[in-house]
Amino acid sequence: MNRDAFAEFLRARRARVTPAEVGLPEGGRRRTPGLRRQEIAQLAGMSIDYYIRLEQGRGPHPSRQVLNALARALMLSQDERAHLFHLGGQPLESPLIREDVPESLLHLISFMEEVPAYVLDARYDIRAWNPMASALMGGLESTEPGQRNVIRWVFMSPELAEHLDDEEKGRFARASVADLRAAAGRYPDDRALRALVTEMLALSPHFAELWATHEVKVRREQRKRVVHPVVGVIDTICQVMPVPDREDLRLVLYTTEPGSPSHQALRELRQLTLSS
The missing domain is CATH 3.30.450.180 (Beta-Lactamase)
Structure with a gap:
């Protein structure tokens, strides 16, 4: 698992999602774009402390269940979901690039x-x-x-x-x-x-x-x-x-x-x- 790349991807995707897109109130002025960490944790059904550790690159190895929950909370596309799983050490396909052409x-x-x-x-x-x-x-x-x-x-x-x-x-x-x-x-x-x-x-x-x-x-x-x-x-x-x-x-x-x-x-x- 590449913890730094995983954390960077979470932060980048969180900044992209607006409260309105997930049915949350704006809640006044926001210092940074996108959702707050607490909101993502709530949407994904996990503790705020656990999510913060993931974003800081020091959390435990996430399970497939956790990755699925994060993908839903962050509104990831199919391609982005596959990318999240690979960064989280749970690849969806065999990582092999060959140089031959059939x-x-x-x-x-x-x-x-x-x-x-x-x-x-x-x-x-x-x-x-x-x-x-x-x-x-x-x-x-x-x-x-x-x-x-x-x-x-x-x-x-x-x-x-x-x-x-x-x-x-x-x-x-x-x-x-x-x-x-x-x-x-x-x-x-x-x-x-x-x-x-x-x-x-x-x-x-x-x-x-x-x-x-x-x-x-x-x-x-x-x-x-x-x-x-x-x-x-x-x-x-x-x-x-x-x-x-x-x-x-x-x-x-x-x-x-x-x-x-x-x-x-x-x-x-x-x-x-x-x-x-």
Whole structure:
């Protein structure tokens, strides 16, 4: 159990919940945002002393029953609840990140000839991709293996994230950090993941600022505006799909609205891959 990280997460989430959201009166002026410690303890059905010790990083190892009660009191989402359990030493899944990609998945993305597709692991390393993904993102095959990390692109190498416009980079930065924090909770013993977080905290003030918010949210579907140097602006639907039996991998697909200018731009990009 990481007591310090557990305590920080409790404090950050408590500050986010308002009295009105849990049916409590405002009770006059509050010195700090969110609920008071006593209110969380009451909602979770535990003593105020016990809760204070948890927030101070000196409480006992919480049981699953306690973690469930805290998740309800803090109004945690499904992703945040899983993160709380991992920080509390009660992981909901096996903490293992592998570096292989199933052959069936490689075949699948190769058959997607008109859709940019790649395989992303929990560390945000791109493990495999098809020609359309490489064309969209600027030549993945020519990038050093150690540099095919999307987190490093966004925060440390803007030239490698040129396929996103500036506004999109801001939204993606926040979403990716929230997702990475969820992964750090699921895989607390993964050295490479811990090293990535340590590196980014030291080198990127923007990353450190977002990391300090303790936002936890697994990425799923979102819309992205991609700017390609040849075919122009492409408004895509970025679908992030879990891989069956491999919780550490996700399949990322870029699709467009049928018949839209962006759909036509993707078709033009497809022609470029065929002629190159």
